Amino acid sequence: MPALATLRTRLAELADLDALGGLASWDQETMMPPDGASARGHQLASLSRLAHERAVADEVGEWLDDIEADAAALSDLDRDIVRLARRDWDRQRRVPSELVGERAQAASEGQTAWQAARATSDFEAFVPALRRNVELARDYAACFNDVERPYDALLNDYDFGVPAQRLETVFARLTEGLTALLAEQSAAPADLSASLDVPIDAQKAAVLSTLRRIGVGDDSWRVDVSTHPFSESLSRRDTRVTTRYEDGSLESVVAALHEFGHALYERQIAPELERTNLGRGTSMSVHESQSKLWENHVGRNRAFTPVLAAELAAGGFPIDAEALHAALVQVRPSLIRVSADQVTYPLHIALRFELELALFENSLDIGDLPAAWNDGMRRLLGLEVPDAASGVLQDIHWAAGAFGYFPSYGIGCLIAAQLWEQLEADLGTQDTALSVGDIAAIRDWLAERVHRYGRRLDTEPLVEQATGRGIEVEPFLRHVTPLVEA
Amino acid sequence: MPALATLRTRLAELADLDALGGLASWDQETMMPPDGASARGHQLASLSRLAHERAVADEVGEWLDDIEADAAALSDLDRDIVRLARRDWDRQRRVPSELVGERAQAASEGQTAWQAARATSDFEAFVPALRRNVELARDYAACFNDVERPYDALLNDYDFGVPAQRLETVFARLTEGLTALLAEQSAAPADLSASLDVPIDAQKAAVLSTLRRIGVGDDSWRVDVSTHPFSESLSRRDTRVTTRYEDGSLESVVAALHEFGHALYERQIAPELERTNLGRGTSMSVHESQSKLWENHVGRNRAFTPVLAAELAAGGFPIDAEALHAALVQVRPSLIRVSADQVTYPLHIALRFELELALFENSLDIGDLPAAWNDGMRRLLGLEVPDAASGVLQDIHWAAGAFGYFPSYGIGCLIAAQLWEQLEADLGTQDTALSVGDIAAIRDWLAERVHRYGRRLDTEPLVEQATGRGIEVEPFLRHVTPLVEA
Numbered sequence: 018m019p020a021l022a023t024l025r026t027r028l029a030e031l032a033d034l035d036a037l038g039g040l041a042s043w044d045q046e047t048m049m050p051p052d053g054a055s056a057r058g059h060q061l062a063s064l065s066r067l068a069h070e071r072a073v074a075d076e077v078g079e080w081l082d083d084i085e086a087d088a089a090a091l092s093d094l095d096r097d098i099v100r101l102a103r104r105d106w107d108r109q110r111r112v113p114s115e116l117v118g119e120r121a122q123a124a125s126e127g128q129t130a131w132q133a134a135r136a137t138s139d140f141e142a143f144v145p146a147l148r149r150n151v152e153l154a155r156d157y158a159a160c161f162n163d164v165e166r167p168y169d170a171l172l173n174d175y176d177f178g179v180p181a182q183r184l185e186t187v188f189a190r191l192t193e194g195l196t197a198l199l200a201e202q203s204a205a206p207a208d209l210s211a212s213l214d215v216p217i218d219a220q221k222a223a224v225l226s227t228l229r230r231i232g233v234g235d236d237s238w239r240v241d242v243s244t245h246p247f248s249e250s251l252s253r254r255d256t257r258v259t260t261r262y263e264d265g266s267l268e269s270v271v272a273a274l275h276e277f278g279h280a281l282y283e284r285q286i287a288p289e290l291e292r293t294n295l296g297r298g299t300s301m302s303v304h305e306s307q308s309k310l311w312e313n314h315v316g317r318n319r320a321f322t323p324v325l326a327a328e329l330a331a332g333g334f335p336i337d338a339e340a341l342h343a344a345l346v347q348v349r350p351s352l353i354r355v356s357a358d359q360v361t362y363p364l365h366i367a368l369r370f371e372l373e374l375a376l377f378e379n380s381l382d383i384g385d386l387p388a389a390w391n392d393g394m395r396r397l398l399g400l401e402v403p404d405a406a407s408g409v410l411q412d413i414h415w416a417a418g419a420f421g422y423f424p425s426y427g428i429g430c431l432i433a434a435q436l437w438e439q440l441e442a443d444l445g446t447q448d449t450a451l452s453v454g455d456i457a458a459i460r461d462w463l464a465e466r467v468h469r470y471g472r473r474l475d476t477e478p479l480v481e482q483a484t485g486r487g488i489e490v491e492p493f494l495r496h497v498t499p500l501v502e503a
Numbered sequence: 504m505p506a507l508a509t510l511r512t513r514l515a516e517l518a519d520l521d522a523l524g525g526l527a528s529w530d531q532e533t534m535m536p537p538d539g540a541s542a543r544g545h546q547l548a549s550l551s552r553l554a555h556e557r558a559v560a561d562e563v564g565e566w567l568d569d570i571e572a573d574a575a576a577l578s579d580l581d582r583d584i585v586r587l588a589r590r591d592w593d594r595q596r597r598v599p600s601e602l603v604g605e606r607a608q609a610a611s612e613g614q615t616a617w618q619a620a621r622a623t624s625d626f627e628a629f630v631p632a633l634r635r636n637v638e639l640a641r642d643y644a645a646c647f648n649d650v651e652r653p654y655d656a657l658l659n660d661y662d663f664g665v666p667a668q669r670l671e672t673v674f675a676r677l678t679e680g681l682t683a684l685l686a687e688q689s690a691a692p693a694d695l696s697a698s699l700d701v702p703i704d705a706q707k708a709a710v711l712s713t714l715r716r717i718g719v720g721d722d723s724w725r726v727d728v729s730t731h732p733f734s735e736s737l738s739r740r741d742t743r744v745t746t747r748y749e750d751g752s753l754e755s756v757v758a759a760l761h762e763f764g765h766a767l768y769e770r771q772i773a774p775e776l777e778r779t780n781l782g783r784g785t786s787m788s789v790h791e792s793q794s795k796l797w798e799n800h801v802g803r804n805r806a807f808t809p810v811l812a813a814e815l816a817a818g819g820f821p822i823d824a825e826a827l828h829a830a831l832v833q834v835r836p837s838l839i840r841v842s843a844d845q846v847t848y849p850l851h852i853a854l855r856f857e858l859e860l861a862l863f864e865n866s867l868d869i870g871d872l873p874a875a876w877n878d879g880m881r882r883l884l885g886l887e888v889p890d891a892a893s894g895v896l897q898d899i900h901w902a903a904g905a906f907g908y909f910p911s912y913g914i915g916c917l918i919a920a921q922l923w924e925q926l927e928a929d930l931g932t933q934d935t936a937l938s939v940g941d942i943a944a945i946r947d948w949l950a951e952r953v954h955r956y957g958r959r960l961d962t963e964p965l966v967e968q969a970t971g972r973g974i975e976v977e978p979f980l981r982h983v984t985p986l987v988e989a
Contacts, residue, residue: 033549036542037523044526048534052723053741056522059778060737063519067553237538251546255539292545 020083021095024102027077029292034068039249043257046243062121069117073109081106094289097473101294108173111160120157123149124418131416138406140387143416148383150418151376158377168377171421175301176428178475179488181374184424187490188367191427194494195364196397198501202348209344214265215334222332224260224273227325230454231277233258238280246272250283253291267345268356270325271312278311279304281460285468295471301422302476303467305429306436310463313359313430314437314496315456317345320448346500350398352407359430360497361398366427368393369412373420432480434493436467439484506569507581510588513563515778520554525735529743532729548607555603559595567592580775583959587780594659597646606643609635610904617902624892626873629902634869636904637862644863654863657907661787662914664961665974667860670910673976674853677913680980681850682883684987688834695830700751701820708818710746710759713811716940717763719744724766732758736769739777753831754842756811757798764797765790767946771954781957787908788962789953791915792922796949799845799916800923800982801942803831806934832986836884838893845916846983847884852913854879855898859906918966920979922953925970 038061045057081103084091091099127146134143158167169180215223228240236254243259250256258276260269282298290296298304315321322342329336348358354365372389375381381389390409391402402408414422440462441447450458466483480488524547531543567589570577577585613632620629644653655666701709714726722740729745736742744762746755768784776782784790801807808828815822834844840851858875861867867875876895877888888894900908926948927933936944952969963973 029545030549030553033546034553036546037527037550040527040530040546041523044530048725049737050721050723050725050741053738056738056741056777059515060519060522060526063516064523067516067520067557071553235536237536239534239536251535252539252542255536255542291542 020080021091021099024077024080024084025098025293027071027080028098028102028294031068031072031294032292032296034064034071036251038064038068040251043249043251046245046247047241047257047259065121069109069114073106073114077102077106078110097295098293101472104177105294108161112157113160116153116156116160120150120153120418123153124416127416127418128413131410131413135406135410138404138410140405140409143410144383147415150415151383151420154418154420155377166378168374168421171377172424173421175422175425176476177300178477179300179302179424179428183477183488184370184428185374187431187488188370188424188427190490191363191431191493192367192397194490195360195497198494198498199348199350199361199399202501205349206347208349209340209347210266212340213267213336213344215267215329215336217262217264217269219329219332219334220262220267220269223325223328223334224269226328226331227270227454228258228273228277230324230328231456232281232460233277237284240273246276248276248279248283250280250297253284253286253288256280256284271316271345274316275308275312278308281311281463282307282468285460285464286471287469290471290473295473297471299470299472299474299479300476301425302428302432303479305426306432307463307467309359309430309433310437314433315451315459317342317359318447318451319346320451321454323452324454348497348501350400352394352400352402353411360500363427363430363493364397366423366430368397369423370427373423377420428476428488431488431490431493432476434496435480435484435486435489436463437496438492439466506566507577507585510563510566510570511584511779513557513566514584514588514780517554517558517780518778518782520550520557522737524550524554526737529735529737532731532733533727533743533745544611551607555595555600559592559600563588563592564596583781584779587958590663591780594647598643599646602639602642602646606636606639606904609639610902613902613904614899617896617899621892621896624890624896626891626895629896630869633872633901636901637869637906640904640906641863652864654860654907657863658910659907661908661911662962663786664963665786665788665910665914669974670856670914671860673917673974674856674910674913676976677849677917677979678853678883680976681846681983684980684984685834685836685847685884688987691835692833694835695826695833696752698826699753699822699830701753701815701822703748703750703755705815705818705820706748706753706755709811709814709820710755712814712817713756713940714744714759714763716810716814717942718767718946719763723770726759732762734762734765734769736766736783739770739772739774742766742770757802757831760802761794761798764794767797767949768793768954771946771950772957773955776957776959781959783957785956785958785960785965786962787911788914788918789965791912792918793949793953795845795916795919796923800919801937801945803828803845804933804937805832806937807940809938810940834983834987836886838880838886838888839897846986849913849916849979850883852909852916854883855909856913859909863906914962914974917974917976917979918962920982921966921970921972921975922949923982924978925952 041061084099127150130143130146158170161170164170166181239257241259246260248258258280260273262269286296319342323338326336326338326341348360350361351357357365387405387409394400394402444458444462474482477487527547570585613636616629616632644656647656650656652667725743727745728747732746734744744766746759748755772782805828809824812822812824812827834846836847837843843851873891873895880886880888930944930948960968966974
């Protein structure tokens with residue numbers, strides 16, 4: 018079947034170009050001297066233009082036609098490769114390349130405008146760039162006539178097959194459960210994070226030794242520093258995670274575990290999927306479930322905290338494990354999503370989902386966003402927003418035209434809790450293993466139930482395969498309830 | 504003129520892909536975890552295959568036809584762009600893509616075979632891989648019917664327009680001059696390098712502070728460590744040099760100055776050539792002239808040595824400047840090219856040129872290479888070669904199919920000396936400036952006379968432009984004579 022071989026060669030090429038783009042981005046955030054930025058922008062633009070051209074080429078459609086004419090002859094793996102190749106090709110072909118270019122341009126200009134607007138907390142200054150990004154996202158959504166609601170087309174870019182209607186049900190139940198739970202807290206507790214006044218040297222020692230304990234070795238990993246922590250998988254055996262160090266904070270350790278979760282997912286995808294179109298994590302929400310699982314269910318687990326405390330002590334910062342755990346799991350409503358605790362975090366997401374949906378279903382004008390934001394923060398978290406910078410202007414996503422992305426952060430939290438419950442149901446409690454830093458059973462269970470599939474299963478089918486049920490809210494509520502009631 | 508704009512867009516894309524390949528190679532040598540190698544091989548192969556396809560595409564020829572039909576309308580710059588684009592396209596189109604693939608494969612396998620053969624000093628084990636690379640290089644040369652001798656086609660890949668006949672004249676005079684000079688040395692002097700038993704920490708301090716003195720700043724440079732020192736220019740403002748540190752050696756400092764020379768060349772190419780086909784150094788020999796100029800004419804300059812001595816002292820290794828200089832310029836025939844002194848170095852190259860020419864003009868069989876090598880070392884340097892590992896097997900180039908490359912190392916030494924003579928004739932002696940580490944005048948003269956042209960002038964026209972004469976041997980002999988006679 019020569020068309021299949023030809024298709025697979027093209028898909029391998031696209032995977033290689035994608036890895037090179039990943040390398041260029043990783044380098045930009047970790048190694049590149051600052052004056053390299055402008056040329057790097059050109060290099061990345063050329064690469065993505067070329068990759069897009071190769072992905073949507075007419076010939077790919079011809080190869081697919083040929084292969085599909087004799088689909089019965091395909092192996093199971095090749096059937097999945099062809100199915101996803103067809104889906105990706107169809108979706109990408111629907112979007113005119115001028116619109117792709119306009120969106121890239123608007124995203125770039127939007128981020129510049131956002132940075133300036135956020136610096137002065139001036140929402141009005143951001144409105145034109147935001148409006149342009151919303152309009153282009155609407156044009157983009159209009160390219161897809163196979164979805165129920167336009168916003169579904171945007172969601173499909175991040176989490177294929179989880180439509181707005183499904184999210185409405187999930188976030189309604191989640192919001193109801195969390196707000197009821199938080200109502201039991203009479204007032205925001207005192208901030209315990211001051212007890213974690215960890216010097217940077219001790220943080221660094223703890224990050225590196227904790228990662229080493231859970232399998233990060235020099236043969237196939239790098240650990241670096243960047244402004245925003247991220248992970249980049251250049252291949253199954255070339256994994257790069259970053260974290261950031263701020264004096265007196267343990268965010269470095271938590272972020273490193275978070276990025277480890279993303280990275281482990283990519284490393285444990287079945288080897289035969291490498292350099293195919295299936296060889297990466299299936300969706301943003303499943304990816305986020307992996308980072309949240311390692312961040313919250315392992316890293317903040319009471320059983321694991323003594324390991325962290327020991328690594329901090331070895332790094333020169335002796336700390337009581339119980340005090341460390343109390344600070345790590347403290348619940349305290351706050352204004353900024355990225356530093357929110359694990360209980361209130363999904364409410365930040367629920368608000369963004371609600372506002373995005375209203376924007377794309379024309380029940381909210383852009384000019385009314387700040388008021389709607391502030392109302393939502395009052396209703397969901399009981400907080401007054403003092404200014405746009407710590408409110409509606411806090412995130413970069415909308416500035417970059419990334420609408421439909423936020424929900425995956427919330428769904429990721431739910432899937433993480435659901436997987437963790439299933440994992441402990443299957444394997445028994447992990448407390449003993451975690452207390453000595455042994456994560457082998459967790460790692461192997463995730464490989465078997467989640468990671469190895471790559472893109473072969475979409476989000477909800479994957480969750481069903483792993484847990485026997487679709488995405489559920491209750492496991493997350495069961496996970497967080499003791500944290501508030503404690 | 505839309506064809507010109509289209510051509511220039513393609514050339515910009517190719518420049519961007521080239522930079523991404525450079526990044527991937529830099530990363531491989533400096534940052535990549537070892538297990539990433541196999542996937543990186545795929546990524547680089549996909550990138551170069553794709554770049555080749557885009558470079559030799561039929562459409563490029565059509566654009567060139569269109570543009571050339573109205574060449575009078577072109578600006579000077581565009582005329583050079585089109586001239587080189589035509590030359591590159593014609594040259595690349597002559598070679599069947601199967602042959603390109605076979606050469607890449609043979610080069611990869613050749614390097615593996617060479618590593619094993621060198622480890623056991625077993626030339627016979629290397630013969631099949633070498634023979635394959637020679638045969639494919641012959642097939643490659645046979646694609647070009649516009650050269651006088653097949654070897655010229657190989658030379659053109661590294662140094663366009665400097666044919667074998669020219670090299671024969673140059674290397675004959677050079678060999679004659681150098682062997683006569685060395686005959687004045689009664690016996691090899693005692694090895695002074697022991698006086699440079701510099702600890703690695705002091706080397707590192709001296710490398711970084713010396714580079715900083717001559718303009719290496721964090722905004723647009725990186726200095727890293729790799730097994731073999733190299734430089735990589737990802738853009739005019741993203742320059743990466745490496746060096747290597749061995750206990751008790753000053754090679755780290757010398758190599759850093761060498762790589763600085765390569766890097767400065769790329770940085771000072773005229774900005775309007777960036778992202779065109781002219782925006783890089785014009786040839787291997789001119790590139791090598793820049794590295795050799797900074798290594799030998801600046802770094803080993805008696806006037807500059809006190810600066811190096813001061814930086815070593817600041818790094819914790821006090822050393823007498825005169826002793827340092829004596830060790831840096833010592834002449835002592837030796838077996839290994841890469842550690843040869845500046846006087847005997849070109850004789851190592853003359854030997855390789857002689858052998859390559861004989862191989863490609865069928866006057867030497869591959870099986871007779873070791874004997875011919877050993878004869879040459881006796882004749883040119885008066886040395887007995889004890890084994891193949893320190894003789895014919897010492898370099899990687901032939902294993903990688905890179906025939907025609909070595910001569911550029913020798914021509915680079917000549918051009919460096921010729922440029923330096925001209926520079927001091929134009930500007931006066933640089934001794935005072937160098938004694939305080941001031942290299943601004945040298946840097947600016949090189950920008951004006953050499954660097955800014957990029958590929959607009961080929962090797963010999965560029966040398967003529969800079970010095971008023973073609974490539975000459977005498978300046979180099981004048982430079983080295985005092986080093987032997989001293």
